[in-house]
Amino acid sequence: MRFGPAGYPAAGKTPEGALEYTRSIGLDALEVEFVRGARIKPERALEVGAKAKELDIRLGCHAPYFISFNSDNPETREKSIEWVMSTARAAHNLGAYIIVIHAASYGKSPETATDSVVAGLSRCKDMLDDEGIKDVTLGVETMGKLGQYGTLKEIAQVMESVDGVRPVLDVAHVHARGHGCLRTEDDMRDLTDEFFSLCGPIAHFHISCIKYGEKGEISHLPLDAKEPDMAMLAHVLQDSKQDCTFISESPLIEKDAVVFRDLFPQYKRDRGASRAPQSVHLTR
Numbered sequence: 451m452r453f454g455p456a457g458y459p460a461a462g463k464t465p466e467g468a469l470e471y472t473r474s475i476g477l478d479a480l481e482v483e484f485v486r487g488a489r490i491k492p493e494r495a496l497e498v499g500a501k502a503k504e505l506d507i508r509l510g511c512h513a514p515y516f517i518s519f520n521s522d523n524p525e526t527r528e529k530s531i532e533w534v535m536s537t538a539r540a541a542h543n544l545g546a547y548i549i550v551i552h553a554a555s556y557g558k559s560p561e562t563a564t565d566s567v568v569a570g571l572s573r574c575k576d577m578l579d580d581e582g583i584k585d586v587t588l589g590v591e592t593m594g595k596l597g598q599y600g601t602l603k604e605i606a607q608v609m610e611s612v613d614g615v616r617p618v619l620d621v622a623h624v625h626a627r628g629h630g631c632l633r634t635e636d637d638m639r640d641l642t643d644e645f646f647s648l649c650g651p652i653a654h655f656h657i658s659c660i661k662y663g664e665k666g667e668i669s670h671l672p673l674d675a676k677e678p679d680m681a682m683l684a685h686v687l688q689d690s691k692q693d694c695t696f697i698s699e700s701p702l703i704e705k706d707a708v709v710f711r712d713l714f715p716q717y718k719r720d721r722g723a724s725r726a727p728q729s730v731h732l733t734r
Contacts, residue, residue: 454479594667
């Protein structure tokens with residue numbers, strides 16, 4: 451199992467410095483946030499990827515928030531393909547194994563959402579194959595708002611039609627969408643069992659707590675909010691053989707990555723063995 455932040459910790463000043471800081475606090479994963487566009491030159495991505503490999507930090511990437519394969523606007527659907535492709539190319543150069551995608555909103559045509567997502571991601575997969583990029587998984591995230599496409603069942607439908615697609619489980623999003631549905635360890639176990647049946651060799655998680663309302667997600671919260679109680683997730687997965695990456699999207703991003711890691715006794719580090727994590731703003 452690996453644990454890390456969503457974004458480069460600002461304490462590192464540069465991407466390489468952020469990776470070194472991440473490793474110094476005992477974390478070994480990081481999700482590069484291209485949420486406003488994958489603006490990185492190929493040669494720079496190769497440099498950062500080499501540093502991550504040197505430090506044994508597993509990388510993923512988050513694609514832009516603007517993606518919506520079910521948009522009524524054809525231009526937005528075309529740009530969505532460009533945004534996925536630019537992120538996948540950057541991920542390939544970084545050595546990242548997955549890109550995380552917010553696939554769509556239901557909009558005015560919820561009945562077309564799955565077909566639209568399948569059509570968009572099929573084109574992306576064909577283009578990636580044509581470019582010889584076969585090492586990047588297209589990860590479709592479970593979403594927290596009722597108006598957004600992305601339940602595990604919906605993602606499973608996409609997987610039936612598009613090779614190379616896997617779900618990304620944002621546990622807090624599931625909790626918010628279900629209006630507080632994750633209350634017991636059995637709830638967590640049922641969720642992870644369903645996820646592990648779909649996730650492939652590596653299960654990519656987003657972890658945090660969450661504020662929610664009638665329409666689902668409102669905002670992410672630190673782990674001490676206990677909505678849901680992430681200690682239940684850690685306990686359920688204590689003896690799991692599934693390879694997992696846990697990315698903290700808490701407002702205390704790298705701090706709560708350490709907090710969650712330390713819920714697993716086999717991964718908990720002596721506080722004296724590394725610098726204590728700071729509460730700092732991250733570049734996301």
